[in-house]
Amino acid sequence: MSSYQNNSALRNFSALVDFSNLINSSLDLNFTLNNILLTCLGKFHTTKGMIALLNEENKFIVKASKGISQKIIDEFPAIFSFNYDIDEKFSEYLTKNNFQVYQEIKSTEGLKGLILLGKKLTNQEYDKEDINFLRTILNVGATAIENSLIVDKLKKINRQLDSKVNQLSSLFDLSKEFSGLLKTEQIAKLLVLSLIGQMLVSKYSIIISENEKSIFLENNFDKEILIKIFSQNDIKKIERPLVNEELAKTFQDLINVGVEIIVPMQLKGETKGLIVLGKRNNHLDYNNSDIEFISSLGSLAIISIENARLFNETLEKQKLEKDLETARNIQKNLLPNKIPTSEIFEIVAFNKSAKMVGGDYYDIIKLNNEKILFAIADVSGKGVPAALLMANIQAFLKSICKMNLPLDESTNLLNDLVAENTSNGSFITFFWGILDEKNKTLTYVNAGHNPPLLIRNKEIIKLKKGGMILGVMQTIVPYQLETIEMKANDLIVLFTDGITEAMNKNWEEFSDERLEKIVTDNNLLSAKNLLIRIQDEINNFTEGAEQSDDITSLIIKVIK
Amino acid sequence: MANFNVNLRNKESVSVIDVKGYLDAHTAPELENVFNKLIDEKQYKVVVNFDDLKYISSAGLGVFMAYIETMRENNGDIKFSNMKENVYNIFDLLGFPLLYEFFKNEEDAIKKFLES
Numbered sequence: 190m191s192s193y194q195n196n197s198a199l200r201n202f203s204a205l206v207d208f209s210n211l212i213n214s215s216l217d218l219n220f221t222l223n224n225i226l227l228t229c230l231g232k233f234h235t236t237k238g239m240i241a242l243l244n245e246e247n248k249f250i251v252k253a254s255k256g257i258s259q260k261i262i263d264e265f266p267a268i269f270s271f272n273y274d275i276d277e278k279f280s281e282y283l284t285k286n287n288f289q290v291y292q293e294i295k296s297t298e299g300l301k302g303l304i305l306l307g308k309k310l311t312n313q314e315y316d317k318e319d320i321n322f323l324r325t326i327l328n329v330g331a332t333a334i335e336n337s338l339i340v341d342k343l344k345k346i347n348r349q350l351d352s353k354v355n356q357l358s359s360l361f362d363l364s365k366e367f368s369g370l371l372k373t374e375q376i377a378k379l380l381v382l383s384l385i386g387q388m389l390v391s392k393y394s395i396i397i398s399e400n401e402k403s404i405f406l407e408n409n410f411d412k413e414i415l416i417k418i419f420s421q422n423d424i425k426k427i428e429r430p431l432v433n434e435e436l437a438k439t440f441q442d443l444i445n446v447g448v449e450i451i452v453p454m455q456l457k458g459e460t461k462g463l464i465v466l467g468k469r470n471n472h473l474d475y476n477n478s479d480i481e482f483i484s485s486l487g488s489l490a491i492i493s494i495e496n497a498r499l500f501n502e503t504l505e506k507q508k509l510e511k512d513l514e515t516a517r518n519i520q521k522n523l524l525p526n527k528i529p530t531s532e533i534f535e536i537v538a539f540n541k542s543a544k545m546v547g548g549d550y551y552d553i554i555k556l557n558n559e560k561i562l563f564a565i566a567d568v569s570g571k572g573v574p575a576a577l578l579m580a581n582i583q584a585f586l587k588s589i590c591k592m593n594l595p596l597d598e599s600t601n602l603l604n605d606l607v608a609e610n611t612s613n614g615s616f617i618t619f620f621w622g623i624l625d626e627k628n629k630t631l632t633y634v635n636a637g638h639n640p641p642l643l644i645r646n647k648e649i650i651k652l653k654k655g656g657m658i659l660g661v662m663q664t665i666v667p668y669q670l671e672t673i674e675m676k677a678n679d680l681i682v683l684f685t686d687g688i689t690e691a692m693n694k695n696w697e698e699f700s701d702e703r704l705e706k707i708v709t710d711n712n713l714l715s716a717k718n719l720l721i722r723i724q725d726e727i728n729n730f731t732e733g734a735e736q737s738d739d740i741t742s743l744i745i746k747v748i749k
Numbered sequence: 750m751a752n753f754n755v756n757l758r759n760k761e762s763v764s765v766i767d768v769k770g771y772l773d774a775h776t777a778p779e780l781e782n783v784f785n786k787l788i789d790e791k792q793y794k795v796v797v798n799f800d801d802l803k804y805i806s807s808a809g810l811g812v813f814m815a816y817i818e819t820m821r822e823n824n825g826d827i828k829f830s831n832m833k834e835n836v837y838n839i840f841d842l843l844g845f846p847l848l849y850e851f852f853k854n855e856e857d858a859i860k861k862f863l864e865s
Contacts, residue, residue, distance in 0.1 A: 351842050359807040366774035366808075379774055379808055382781075386811030389844055391818055470814075471844030 201322055204232065209329045218337035222253035225330040229306055230255055232326075233319060237307035240294070242334070243270050249303060256307070261286055270300050290315050292323050296331040301338075349478075356482045359387055363486065367493035371500050373397075377406035380490040384466065388479060392447050392467025397494060398424050398460070410465065411446045418442055425460045427453045430480045450475050454487035461491050516576040517542055520550075523576075523583050529555040533626045535716040535746040536563065539724065541687075542739050548575035548617075549685045549739035550582060554590060556623070562590060564621035565638065565683045565743055566659075569614075578615055582607065586621075596623060600634045600656070600668035607660035616660040620652070620683060624675075624745065631681065632672040639689065639701075643673070644680040647709045652681075680719065681745040682708050687738035691727050694734050699727060716746035754801075755779050757786070763794045763859045769801035772809035780809070784816045793825025796858040800831040805839055813849070826850070828858040 208228050212221050226238045237256035241249040247270040251262050266278035273279050283291065287308055294302040304327065309315070315323075363383055370376050377395045385393060394408040394415060403419045405412065418440060431451040437444050440451070447467045454462040464487050469475070475483075520542060528536050538551055548568025556562050566582060568575045585606050589599045600621075607617060620641060622633030635641075637658030640651035654671035656664075684704065691699040704723070711722050723742060753776035754769040764787055772780060787795060797813075813827055820827055830852040832840070840846065852858040 348842065351838070355807075355839060355842055362773045362806040362808065379777070382777055382808040382811030382815060383774065383806075384811065385814040386809065387807035387843060389814065389848065391814060469844075471847050473844065 204228070205325060205329065208326060212330060212333040213336075216337050216340040218334065218341055219253065221330065221333045221337050225304070225326065225334075226253055226255045228326060229304065229323065232322065233306060233315065234310045235289075235307045236310065237288075239265075239288075239305045240302055241265065241305075242294075242302035242338075243300065247271065249273065252302070257286075273303070290320070290323070292320070292327055294327050294331050294334065296335040298335065301331055301334055353478065356387065356478070359383060360482070360485055360489065364489050367489055370493060371497045373406065373494050373497045376490055376493045376497060380464075380486065381407045383486060384464065384483065387482065388466060388475075389470045390466045390468065391470060394465040395462065395490075396424060396465065397454070397462035397491070399498075410448065410467070414442060414446050415465070419463075424453075424463050427451060427460055427463060428455075429453070430484065432475055432480070450480070450483070452480065452483045452487055454491035456488070456491050456495055461495065462487070512573055516573045519573070519576040519580060520548075523550060523552075523579055525551075525553055528553050529561055531561060531624070531626055533629065533748060534561065534624050535748050536561070536743070537716045537720050538741075538743045539720055540739065540741045541736075543687070543736050548579055549687060549741040550579045551683075551741055551743050552583065552586060553743075554587070556590060559625060559627045561624045561626070562621065563624070563683075563743060563745070564619065565641075565685065565741065566617050566619045567638065567685045567687075567739075567741075568617050574615070578607075578611060578617070581610055582617060582619075595670065596621065596632055596634050597668045597670040600636060600670075601664040604636065604656075604659045604664045604668070608663050611660045616658045618685075619659045620655070622652075622681075629675045629747070630672050631675055632670055634668050634670045636668060639684060639686055641681055641683040642705065642708055644682065644708050644712050645676060645678075647712055649705055649709060675747045677747055677749055678712070679747040680708065680712060680716070682719075682723075683743040683745075685739065685741045687736065687740040688723070688727060688742060690738065691731050691736055691740065692734060693731050699730050703730070716744040719746075720744050753779060755783055757783055760796075760855075760859055761863060763796055763862050764792045765855060765859075766795060766797045767801065768797060768799060771804045772802060772812075773804065773806040774808040777806075777808040777812050780812045781815070784812065788816070788819060791823070793820045793823040794862045795820060795825065795827045796852075796855055796862070797827060797829050798831050798855050799829060799833065799836055802833070802836055805836055807843075810840070810843065810845070813845075817848070826862070828852060828861065830855045830858040 208224070212224050215221060222240050226240060229238050230236065239251060239254040239257055241251045244250050249268050251265050254262055264282070266276070266282050268276050268279050283305070288305040289308050291303055291305045293300055294304060363379065366379060367376055370379070380395060381393055385391060392410055394410050395406040396419060397404050397406060403416070403424055405415070408415065430453070431439060432449065436448070436451060440448070448465055449468045450466050452464045453460040454464060464483055524540055528538060536553055538553065540549060540551065548570060550566045550568065551564060553561065553563045564586060566579070568578045568582070585603055589603060592599070594602070618638040619636040620633065620638035622631050624631055633652055633654070635653055635655030640653045643650040643652055654669055656666060656668035689699055689701050689704055703726070707723060707726055708719065711719055714722060720742060727740070752770040753772055756767040758765050758767070766783055768780065787793070817827055828850045831854055832851060837851070850858070850861065852861070
C-alpha cells in the first residue's frame, strides 16, 4: 500500500470517527441530517445534497438540503419506498437537477430514506471508494436518524399526553366550580372562558333550548343569522358534533359567518343546548380529542345549567305559593265572618277556595232595621290580582251602600268604578239584591252573573234582570232592577260557576240541570239543610277530584 | 382553598397586572374585573406579570382570549412576562406563543410598548 493510499485511509477513518462522535452527540433530527450532508459535501467536494426521509405512508419527504433552491425542493417527485428506483419521475428528477449519485439510508429496521448528491467540483465521477465511504457514513448516520426520529415521536406523544392531562385538569377544575354555581349566566360565562382559553378561539355562541325556544346565553357571532338558523332548525335534532364537510352540508350559512364547529350539549342522550365555535387562532383544526373535550365540558355545563333551572323553578314555585297564601288570606278576610240574622229570612252561605285561589266573593250587610243587602261575585283571574280586585269591590260596595241610592243606579256607579280600576281585561260577574223585611220583597240587579234560582212551589224562576258584566266598559246602557214580592217558603239559591262546572274524574260537569233538580226536589228543606245537601251532592259527584275553581253558594229562605 | 391575588399598577403609560397564586375557574372572574376596569379607563396597554403565579387553568387562559381583541383594536396589547416554566408550558401547549408576546422580564415588555 502506497503512503498516499495510507494517508487517505487514515484521513477517511479519522473523519468517520469525528462524524460518528458528532452526530451521536445530539438527538435533534435537523442537526443529524445537517451534519450528514455537510460531511458528504466536504468529503466529495460537491455543492449540493439532499436527504429525503420516509413518512408514515412510505413516501419520501425532503427533510434537509444544501445548495438547492426551494423551487427544486418543491419539485421533488411523489415517490414511494416500494418502487422509487424504477419510477421514471425519480430518474428524470436526478438527471434534470444534476444529481450524480443517490444512496439508500438503512437502519436495522429497514429503509429510512435517501441521500442525493450533486456533481463533484472536480468533475470526476464518484468512484467505488467514494461510494463505500458514503455507505459507511450513512450506516453510522442511519442509527442517529433512527434515534432522532424516535425521540421526535416520543416528544410528540408526550405533548399529546400533556395536552390530555391539561384538558382533564381543566375538566376537573370546572366540574368543581360549576357545581357551586346556581346562575345560568355565570355557568355560561365560565364555560366560554374555558373554551376560548383551551381552544384559542375568539368567536363563540352558547345556545340552550328552553320551552322549545333557543336562548342565546353567550354569543359574539352575527346573532341575527344564528337566530334565524336556529329558529328554523330544531337544535334538539343536532345529536352529534358537526365539523368540516358535515357542517357545510347542513349549515352553509353558519360557515359563512365563521362557524367551524357545533357540539351539542346533551343530558341523558337529549340535546339541550349547543356550543358553537369559530376557527382556532392557532390555525389548528379541531381534532377528535378537542371535540371530546368540548363535549365533556358541554355535558358538565348543561348538568349545572339544568340544576340551576330546577333550583330557580323551585324558588319560583315557593314564591308563587307564598303569593297564593297571601291571596287566600286577603280573600278570607273579605268574606263576612258573621251573617246578619233576620226573623223573616234564613240566610246561609258557603265558600270553599280552590287551591289556586279563584275570585269568588259574597257579602251580606244589614243596611238598617228593615233592609239586608247581599251580593255574590266572581272575579276573573286568580291569585293576588283577583283578590285585590275583590277587595276593591268590597270597598266600593260598602261606600255605595252608605249613599242610599237605588240598586240600579248603584250598579251603574259600581260598573264605572270597576271599569276605571281594572286593566288587562279583568271583569266581574256580579249579582246583588236587597231583602226588605217590612214589605217582604226582593229587589235585585244581575250584572252578568249565573242567574240565581228562585224556587217557588217547585217552580224555578231565574233572576236575570240587570245588565252586562262589570268592568268591561263604562256604563252606557243603564242597569235595570227588578223587585219581586216574596212568599213564605220561597227559596233563593245563589251560586258561582264553581258549582255548576265542578268536575268529576271523567271530566264531566256537575251542570245546571243537576243543581236545579236538587233544589226543586228538596224545596222543603231549610236553607241550612239545603246547603248541606248541595255540598254532599257535589262531593259525591266529584269523588274528591281536586277543583280548579272556588265554590260559593248563598241560600235564602223566606221563613214567614 | 386555593389562593389568588391580583394587583394593578401603572408603569409609565403601561398597566401592569400582577397575578399571584392559582388562576382557575373560581378565581378567573377576579381577573376579568381588572380587565373590565382597564377598558373602562381606556387603558389598553397591558403587561401581565406572572412572577408569583403557580397555576393557570383554561378558564384563566380564557380571560386573556376574551380581552385581547379589544386591547388590540385600541392600539394596545396584552403581553406576558416573568412566567415560570410550568406555567409557560401550559401556554405553549395550547399554542399561545403564536398569538401573544412573552418576555423574560416586565421591563422588556414595557419597553416594547414604549418603542412602538
